[in-house]
Amino acid sequence: MAAPVTALGDLVARTERLLTSDRLTEATRAVLRARMDQRYGPPQLFDEAQMQTLRAVIARLIPAAELVDVVDPAGALDAALVQDEGDGWRYADAPPDQRLHAIGLDALNATALFRFGSSFSDLSPKRQDDLLSLAAAGDPATVGVEAGRWFEELLCALVELYYAHPLVQVSIGYDGMADARGVQAVGLAEVAHESSLGG
Amino acid sequence: MSLALAVEPPRRASDAEIVDAVVVGTGAGGGPLLMRLAQAGLSVVALEAGRRWNPARDFATDERAQDALFWKDERLSAGADPLPFGKNNSGIGVGGSTLHWTAYAPRAQPDDFRLFSEFGAGRDWPISYDDLAPYYTEVERRLGVSGPNPYPWGPPRDVGYPLAPLPLNGAAELMARGAAAVGLKTSPAPNAALSGTYYQDGVGYRPACSNRGFCQAGCSTGAKGSVDVAFIPLALAAGAELREGCFATGFERNRDGDISAVIYRDACGDQRQRCRYVFLCAGAVESPRLLLMSDLANSSDQVGRNFMAHPGLQIWGVFDELIKPTRGIPGGLISEDTHRPPDADFAGGYLVQSLGVMPVTYVGQLARSEKLWGQTLVDHMAEFNHVAGINILGDCLPHPDNRLTLSDERDGRGLPKPLIAFSNGDNERRMTAHADRLLTALWTAAGARDLKRVQRNAHTLGTCRMGATGDDAVVDADGRSFDIDNLYICDNSIYPSALSVNPALTQMALSLRTADRFLQTTRRSS
Numbered sequence: 107m108a109a110p111v112t113a114l115g116d117l118v119a120r121t122e123r124l125l126t127s128d129r130l131t132e133a134t135r136a137v138l139r140a141r142m143d144q145r146y147g148p149p150q151l152f153d154e155a156q157m158q159t160l161r162a163v164i165a166r167l168i169p170a171a172e173l174v175d176v177v178d179p180a181g182a183l184d185a186a187l188v189q190d191e192g193d194g195w196r197y198a199d200a201p202p203d204q205r206l207h208a209i210g211l212d213a214l215n216a217t218a219l220f221r222f223g224s225s226f227s228d229l230s231p232k233r234q235d236d237l238l239s240l241a242a243a244g245d246p247a248t249v250g251v252e253a254g255r256w257f258e259e260l261l262c263a264l265v266e267l268y269y270a271h272p273l274v275q276v277s278i279g280y281d282g283m284a285d286a287r288g289v290q291a292v293g294l295a296e297v298a299h300e301s302s303l304g305g
Numbered sequence: 306m307s308l309a310l311a312v313e314p315p316r317r318a319s320d321a322e323i324v325d326a327v328v329v330g331t332g333a334g335g336g337p338l339l340m341r342l343a344q345a346g347l348s349v350v351a352l353e354a355g356r357r358w359n360p361a362r363d364f365a366t367d368e369r370a371q372d373a374l375f376w377k378d379e380r381l382s383a384g385a386d387p388l389p390f391g392k393n394n395s396g397i398g399v400g401g402s403t404l405h406w407t408a409y410a411p412r413a414q415p416d417d418f419r420l421f422s423e424f425g426a427g428r429d430w431p432i433s434y435d436d437l438a439p440y441y442t443e444v445e446r447r448l449g450v451s452g453p454n455p456y457p458w459g460p461p462r463d464v465g466y467p468l469a470p471l472p473l474n475g476a477a478e479l480m481a482r483g484a485a486a487v488g489l490k491t492s493p494a495p496n497a498a499l500s501g502t503y504y505q506d507g508v509g510y511r512p513a514c515s516n517r518g519f520c521q522a523g524c525s526t527g528a529k530g531s532v533d534v535a536f537i538p539l540a541l542a543a544g545a546e547l548r549e550g551c552f553a554t555g556f557e558r559n560r561d562g563d564i565s566a567v568i569y570r571d572a573c574g575d576q577r578q579r580c581r582y583v584f585l586c587a588g589a590v591e592s593p594r595l596l597l598m599s600d601l602a603n604s605s606d607q608v609g610r611n612f613m614a615h616p617g618l619q620i621w622g623v624f625d626e627l628i629k630p631t632r633g634i635p636g637g638l639i640s641e642d643t644h645r646p647p648d649a650d651f652a653g654g655y656l657v658q659s660l661g662v663m664p665v666t667y668v669g670q671l672a673r674s675e676k677l678w679g680q681t682l683v684d685h686m687a688e689f690n691h692v693a694g695i696n697i698l699g700d701c702l703p704h705p706d707n708r709l710t711l712s713d714e715r716d717g718r719g720l721p722k723p724l725i726a727f728s729n730g731d732n733e734r735r736m737t738a739h740a741d742r743l744l745t746a747l748w749t750a751a752g753a754r755d756l757k758r759v760q761r762n763a764h765t766l767g768t769c770r771m772g773a774t775g776d777d778a779v780v781d782a783d784g785r786s787f788d789i790d791n792l793y794i795c796d797n798s799i800y801p802s803a804l805s806v807n808p809a810l811t812q813m814a815l816s817l818r819t820a821d822r823f824l825q826t827t828r829r830s831s
């Protein structure tokens with residue numbers, strides 16, 4: 107008897123079909139294949155408590171549990187910070203990213219413990235969201251004085267990692283990577299027509 | 306189709322040899338003049354910090370992979386409106402920021418060069434639109450700008466755009482709809498991307514744009530007119546030498562105070578190239594940084610000051626129509642009816658542009674600007690294929706305290722990281738408020754819902770400004786340093802005012818003019 111087709115399973119299958127199709131150039135295929143196959147080992151920058159907080163934060167920032175589980179933005183962020191390639195800038199009033207994220211995660215967890223007597227990851231979603239809203243506002247009582255920029259940097263890093271993943275891109279119907287077949291439809295009428303043909 | 310004719314391998318000048326010119330940086334400021342100087346018979350060496358790409362082979366249609374086009378050395382950003390750098394505004398590689406420019410190519414208008422005369426705010430340029438007009442025409446021909454003839458704004462032109470406008474994408478069509486409803490005149494925009502196959506001597510045939518919409522992450526087809534496509538092959542064919550992976554770190558000077566050599570670092574260590582002239586074209590961050598590190602050319606105390614960045618408010622909306630926002634040239638439509646709005650309470654003005662976007666860029670900008678998270682983030686991004694945007698590009702007044710200085714932090718080369726302090730002033734805030742009202746009305750009239758705003762300032766400008774005297778300017782009307790006779794600066798740092806258009810087309814025109822003025826006014830050494 108065939109295994110039941112889950113929504114995630116169907117998405118994976120569709121993404122795999124795209125990755126092996128003639129709709130991608132070889133340069134694109136190589137990049138997306140590597141990202142699709144990427145798995146992250148134990149964290150090298152964050153400690154266990156920070157990873158636990160980070161995963162709980164991600165669950166509220168990007169509430170898409172199945173996809174988040176596969177894409178593993180927590181692992182991706184840890185790996186990116188360890189690689190330390192940088193993106194060409196930072197706020198002058200913020201410490202370097204590695205330190206900023208560690209401070210922010212520690213401060214958020216400490217605030218949870220202080221205010222509610224439990225670690226951030228054990229709080230109710232409502233209480234987690236309340237603390238995240240304060241963090242988003244840069245509230246020093248929540249994230250400390252050094253980490254006012256932390257929420258913005260974290261959110262930006264996470265969503266960029268997440269929405270760069272082929273599974274997530276296919277899940278939102280994005281097909282911009284599929285440009286190997288020449289001139290693409292442009293304009294409302296052409297795009298609608300292409301869509302009606304199943305493109 | 307092949308992008309370029311074959312070129313001979315570069316000849317490497319020895320340390321004993323003195324070349325006529327060293328050009329630092331091969332972007333919009335350095336590339337065109339490199340071509341012109343080499344074609345005039347000068348021995349020229351270009352130093353490029355990045356590498357030369359083969360786009361058809363190297364460029365993936367993926368934003369993260371294309372991060373390699375952006376300047377990764379860290380800049381520190383301060384002020385009330387700290388600017389993001391990297392992929393926001395800073396390129397690296399042969400072609401510089403033209404590797405990632407959107408190809409939006411409007412000309413400045415004559416009054417852009419006379420802001421102080423008209424408003425008593427900002428600065429006038431020591432040159433006029435008429436000085437640049439022939440160079441605009443030449444750059445438009447070399448890049449292959451696709452645009453409407455006649456162009457609805459600005460003075461009449463002798464020569465029209467060499468190619469018809471590109472097809473409009475969804476965002477452009479929707480902006481046209483909304484603009485009609487609010488009484489704003491629009492037109493297909495001039496874009497440096499080919500709407501048809503285009504042949505040029507020394508370049509060969511370039512194909513028409515395929516609508517992949519990845520201009521800001523590197524054009525893989527050769528349809529976009531970037532400096533590496535349109536100027537570098539001609540420079541190399543004329544004998545220019547291009548050295549990749551070379552980072553300029555300083556200068557040697559002779560007894561007369563002129564520069565005698567450029568010191569740079571490559572994979573093997575510190576090198577120097579002796580030269581008669583230097584063209585510093587490293588951009589509005591790296592050019593002043595190098596001068597400040599070298600304590601050079603700054604008797605005016607203006608090096609690093611007057612940092613400007615165009616107010617660039619974006620408004621995004623979700624539409625019932627299927628859009629697929631990466632499709633087509635991103636900036637399909639333009640309006641310059643807002644160039645000098647009659648109801649303005651600010652000096653200068655702005656243009657309105659329709660916007661396509663790639664998903665990672667989009668979601669990252671929303672994260673910073675709207676701090677969009679949680680279910681609303683996920684739900685919004687699920688509608689990405691129905692998203693379209695419009696933005697402004699407006700003039701920015703110079704302020705001496707908006708400036709680049711050298712920080713106390715050192716980078717991987719042991720050099721001080723640049724610290725850029727930037728704050729929007731009253732003029733920028735009033736202009737943005739005016740634009741917000743207009744864009745909101747326009748986009749709503751077009752059918753947008755769930756509006757999102759991205760507050761941003763675009764480009765980097767003004768930090769080695771051009772002027773009439775060396776009392777308060779770094780270079781003269783020819784781009785020549787007031788302090789160092791054989792130093793020219795040619796990049797966005799020389800802008801005394803920001804203009805109300807994207808800078809790249811104007812920069813390439815300035816680059817050709819700088820070379821011509823140099824050749825006219827300087828006796829060429831053999």
